[in-house]
Structures are given as C-alpha cells and as structure tokens.
Amino acid sequence: MKKLLYSLFPGNQPDQTSVSLLFTCFFVGIAGAFTMPTMSLFISEEVGARPYLIGVFFMVMTISGVIVSQIIGWWSDQGIDRKRLILICNMMGAIGFIIFAFNRNYWVLLVTSAVFISATSASIPQVFALAREILDRNTRPSETFSSLLRAQISLGWVIGPPIAFMIATGVGFTQLFLLAASMFIILCAVTYLTLPQMDPTPKHTHFDPSDSIWRDKNIILLALSFVFMYCSNNMYIISMPLYITHDMQLDSSVAGIMMGTAALIEIPIMLLSGRYALKFGKKKMITAAILAGSLFYVGVILNSSFVGFVLLQFLNGIFIGVTAALGISYFQDLKPKKMGQITTLYSNAIKTGGVLGGVLAGMIADIFSFEMVFWASLVLSLMSFLTILKVRDV
Structure with missing residues (x-):
C-alpha cells in the first residue's frame, strides 16, 4: 500500500513541495465545501434575500470568478510569480469570509463575493499550473500527481458539507465563515513558507498571434x-x-x-x-x-x-x-x-x-x-x- 501511494508522487517519494501542494488543494477544497453548499441557506435565512436575488448572487459570483481567474491566469503567464498570486488569492479569501462572518447586508456581500471571494477561484488553477511547471522543469510525468492533487479537492467535498451544515445549524454562520477565513490564513502561511518561487520562463520579445489560446x-x-x-x-x-x-x-x-x-x-x-x-x-x-x-x-x-x-x-x-x-x-x-x-x-x-x-x-x-x-x-x-x-x- 505504501509503495502504491508513493508511486503517485514525483520521483516516487513525498517531498516538502509536493506535500505542500496537496495540503493547499485539500484546504482550498474543504474551505469551498464548507461555504458553497450552505451559501444559499445563508443568503436566504440570515440575509433575508428573495429567491431571485439569491440567483443573482450566484450568477455574479460565478461570472466574476471566471473573469478574475482568467485575468490572474494571464498575469501568471506574463512572468508574475505564481507563488505570489496564490498567496494573494488566499489573502483575498480570508478577507472575504471575515466580511461574510460579520455583515448581513445583501449588497455589501454581493460586492464582497465579486471582488474577494471570486479571487479564491483562481487559486486552484495556479496551484495546478505551478505543480505542472515544477514537474516539467524536472522532466517528470505529471499525470499521476495531478490526479492526486485533484483527488484532494474531492476528499474535501466528501468531508466538508456534512460538517458545514452541522456548524451552520448548530453554532451559526458567523463561526462557519470565521473557520473558512482561518483556513485561508493557514494557507497563506503554508504558501509563503513552503511553496517554491519559480524563476520566470523566458518570454518572446514579439507577439505571435498563433500563441493565443483563443486562436x-x-x-x-x-x-x-x-x-x-x-x-x-x-x-x-x-x-x-x-x-x-x-x-x-x-x-x-x-x-x-x-x-x-x-x-x-x-x-x-x-x-x-x-x-x-x-x-x-x-x-x-x-x-x-x-x-x-x-x-x-x-x-x-x-x-x-x-x-x-x-x-x-x-x-x-x-x-x-x-x-x-x-x-x-x-x-x-x-x-x-x-x-x-x-x-x-x-x-x-x-x-x-x-x-x-x-x-x-x-x-x-x-x-x-x-x-x-x-x-x-x-x-x-x-x-x-x-x-x-x-x-x-x-
């Protein structure tokens, strides 16, 4: 069993970087699993929003997440260190959920989700991009370790929702969102202390239209x-x-x-x-x-x-x-x-x-x-x- 598990890691051996990447994926996954399944209940019961406003809330949060994460993805390909971007995304998540813990105004929460919570959706793609970059530079195959990273998110979603509903109904949404914020604060520390800072890859001096993903x-x-x-x-x-x-x-x-x-x-x-x-x-x-x-x-x-x-x-x-x-x-x-x-x-x-x-x-x-x-x-x-x-x- 140990041999099979180790075979999933780069070089068939866990190291600080790979363990940190796994920890990051699991904590981001479980933080999302703590908050997303209970969000509609929170907006309805705690904030008192009407059903159509709940729909607007999720639509704005998703669309802003798509736009913000794609912009951050473009920045990372321009040479901005992915470790720094992951750290910023986690900091935004911590700030966003602290606001959610103590505020019950619908419009403030809508802006918070569009500005702060949406940035957390860019964290996971950057973690996967960083992992792939590390493996490519060490000429190691990425398929098995990427699968292991993705499994951490699923594991978070197996554990997270039941605990989230227990906390939300038994203790309250304030404590639930503070717990989510604390997870992102822990992730900030893990990112800063353990993830490697990669030297940027050389950039072309001229723009080649064929390099665009949209072409x-x-x-x-x-x-x-x-x-x-x-x-x-x-x-x-x-x-x-x-x-x-x-x-x-x-x-x-x-x-x-x-x-x-x-x-x-x-x-x-x-x-x-x-x-x-x-x-x-x-x-x-x-x-x-x-x-x-x-x-x-x-x-x-x-x-x-x-x-x-x-x-x-x-x-x-x-x-x-x-x-x-x-x-x-x-x-x-x-x-x-x-x-x-x-x-x-x-x-x-x-x-x-x-x-x-x-x-x-x-x-x-x-x-x-x-x-x-x-x-x-x-x-x-x-x-x-x-x-x-x-x-x-x-």
Missing part, C-alpha cells in the same frame, strides 16, 4: 466539450433530488446517498486515471469516460429503484473521476507555453457549464418535466463526445 481550434473545441459535459452534470445534480422525491416517490435521503457514493467512487478513479493515462492516452480515457456518463443518464431515465440509482453511481464516478483528473493535463499538453491561462480555462469551462446547467435545468423542468432534464443531459453528453473527437491527441 487554437483544438483548445476551443476541448473547452466546449467540457462546457457541454459539466452542463449536463450540473443539470443532473440540480434536478435529481427533486426527481427522486416528486417523480420517484423515494425518500430525499436517497439523493444524498447517491451523491456521497459518487464522491467516494471518484477518488480511487482519479488516482488510477493518472497511471492508466500513461498507457492508453488522455484523450481515449476521457472519451470513454464521456460515454460512461452518457450511459449513466440513460440508466437514470430507465431506472426506478433505489438499488439501481446507487449502482449507477459507478458510471457517474467514472465520468467525473476521469474527466476531472485528466482534463487539466490534457488542456496543459495542448498549450504548455500558456500554463496559467490554459489551466484557468479548464476551470472556467467547468464553471460556465455549471451556470448554463442551472439555467437550462430550471427552464426544462418548468416547461416539461424532471425526466426531460435527464434527456437533455444525455444530448449534451453526446455533444461533448462528438466535440472532443475533433480535438487532436497529445
């Missing part, structure tokens, strides 16, 4: 594929609890069991993905995972039993585990000279898919039914499959 059709197609696949996934996540209780007449706890099962399955799938990617290639494995996701939606449409829904999570776990673990490396391989921007684009493609999924799920369920939402998820998953076939292999 590369393979990157655009890959980004579109990830938008489609995570749009379909978010539509499923939003609609499944209501489908289970209203249409299937099952207990609401079934949805929680399903999502918890999927999260547990994702972690070993992520860890294995990096190893098998070296043998089969990233594109083939991601393509196969998308097909597994398509079969999952077919199963959800056809199934009506509790056991069937739980067993289907193996397909869902393969879909999320493989695409989340290998997606970053696939994006990075297509444009290694733009590591900061391309890693951020991967993250933003997933966020964009999530926003679109939320809008489409509500519209389709309102006009048609929850079952029709899963048919739409199937169509989007197949669109993702067809799109990624046109992306070049690396």
Whole structure:
C-alpha cells in the first residue's frame, strides 16, 4: 500500500513541495465545501434575500470568478510569480469570509463575493499550473500527481458539507465563515513558507498571434466539450433530488446517498486515471469516460429503484473521476507555453457549464418535466463526445 501511494508522487517519494501542494488543494477544497453548499441557506435565512436575488448572487459570483481567474491566469503567464498570486488569492479569501462572518447586508456581500471571494477561484488553477511547471522543469510525468492533487479537492467535498451544515445549524454562520477565513490564513502561511518561487520562463520579445489560446481550434473545441459535459452534470445534480422525491416517490435521503457514493467512487478513479493515462492516452480515457456518463443518464431515465440509482453511481464516478483528473493535463499538453491561462480555462469551462446547467435545468423542468432534464443531459453528453473527437491527441 505504501509503495502504491508513493508511486503517485514525483520521483516516487513525498517531498516538502509536493506535500505542500496537496495540503493547499485539500484546504482550498474543504474551505469551498464548507461555504458553497450552505451559501444559499445563508443568503436566504440570515440575509433575508428573495429567491431571485439569491440567483443573482450566484450568477455574479460565478461570472466574476471566471473573469478574475482568467485575468490572474494571464498575469501568471506574463512572468508574475505564481507563488505570489496564490498567496494573494488566499489573502483575498480570508478577507472575504471575515466580511461574510460579520455583515448581513445583501449588497455589501454581493460586492464582497465579486471582488474577494471570486479571487479564491483562481487559486486552484495556479496551484495546478505551478505543480505542472515544477514537474516539467524536472522532466517528470505529471499525470499521476495531478490526479492526486485533484483527488484532494474531492476528499474535501466528501468531508466538508456534512460538517458545514452541522456548524451552520448548530453554532451559526458567523463561526462557519470565521473557520473558512482561518483556513485561508493557514494557507497563506503554508504558501509563503513552503511553496517554491519559480524563476520566470523566458518570454518572446514579439507577439505571435498563433500563441493565443483563443486562436487554437483544438483548445476551443476541448473547452466546449467540457462546457457541454459539466452542463449536463450540473443539470443532473440540480434536478435529481427533486426527481427522486416528486417523480420517484423515494425518500430525499436517497439523493444524498447517491451523491456521497459518487464522491467516494471518484477518488480511487482519479488516482488510477493518472497511471492508466500513461498507457492508453488522455484523450481515449476521457472519451470513454464521456460515454460512461452518457450511459449513466440513460440508466437514470430507465431506472426506478433505489438499488439501481446507487449502482449507477459507478458510471457517474467514472465520468467525473476521469474527466476531472485528466482534463487539466490534457488542456496543459495542448498549450504548455500558456500554463496559467490554459489551466484557468479548464476551470472556467467547468464553471460556465455549471451556470448554463442551472439555467437550462430550471427552464426544462418548468416547461416539461424532471425526466426531460435527464434527456437533455444525455444530448449534451453526446455533444461533448462528438466535440472532443475533433480535438487532436497529445
């Protein structure tokens, strides 16, 4: 077991840098898992905002996160030290959640989320970009360690939400947000003391239009594929609890069991993905995972039993585990000279898919039914499959 675990680390041996990167991913993941699932409850009950204002809040936070993280990604590719950018992002998170802990004015919180909380979304892409840069400079493969980093975020989301709801309902949101702020303060210390400062890579003296990520059709197609696949996934996540209780007449706890099962399955799938990617290639494995996701939606449409829904999570776990673990490396391989921007684009493609999924799920369920939402998820998953076939292999 020890040998297998060590094989996931660069050089088959944990070192200070790799452990620090893992710690950073886990703490950012668990800080997000503490706050995001409870945010709508906080805005509704503590702030007293109406439902449409809650929607506006999440839309502003997501869109600002996409814009801010893409700008920070561009800065990192211009030679600004990624360690410094990660440190700034963590400081912004600490400030933002301290404001959330003591303020209950909707508009102040909206501005805080757009300015401070949105910056935290840039931290993870920069951590992955830094890890890839370290591995590339030491001529070591990145697939297995990137998968291990991604698994830390999933682990945070397995542990975080139950604890968050316990704190929010049992103690209060002030304590919950102060705990999240303290995590970002700890991350600041870890980043400053342990992460390496990389010498900037030499920059070209003239601008080459072909270097732009926005002019590369393979990157655009890959980004579109990830938008489609995570749009379909978010539509499923939003609609499944209501489908289970209203249409299937099952207990609401079934949805929680399903999502918890999927999260547990994702972690070993992520860890294995990096190893098998070296043998089969990233594109083939991601393509196969998308097909597994398509079969999952077919199963959800056809199934009506509790056991069937739980067993289907193996397909869902393969879909999320493989695409989340290998997606970053696939994006990075297509444009290694733009590591900061391309890693951020991967993250933003997933966020964009999530926003679109939320809008489409509500519209389709309102006009048609929850079952029709899963048919739409199937169509989007197949669109993702067809799109990624046109992306070049690396």
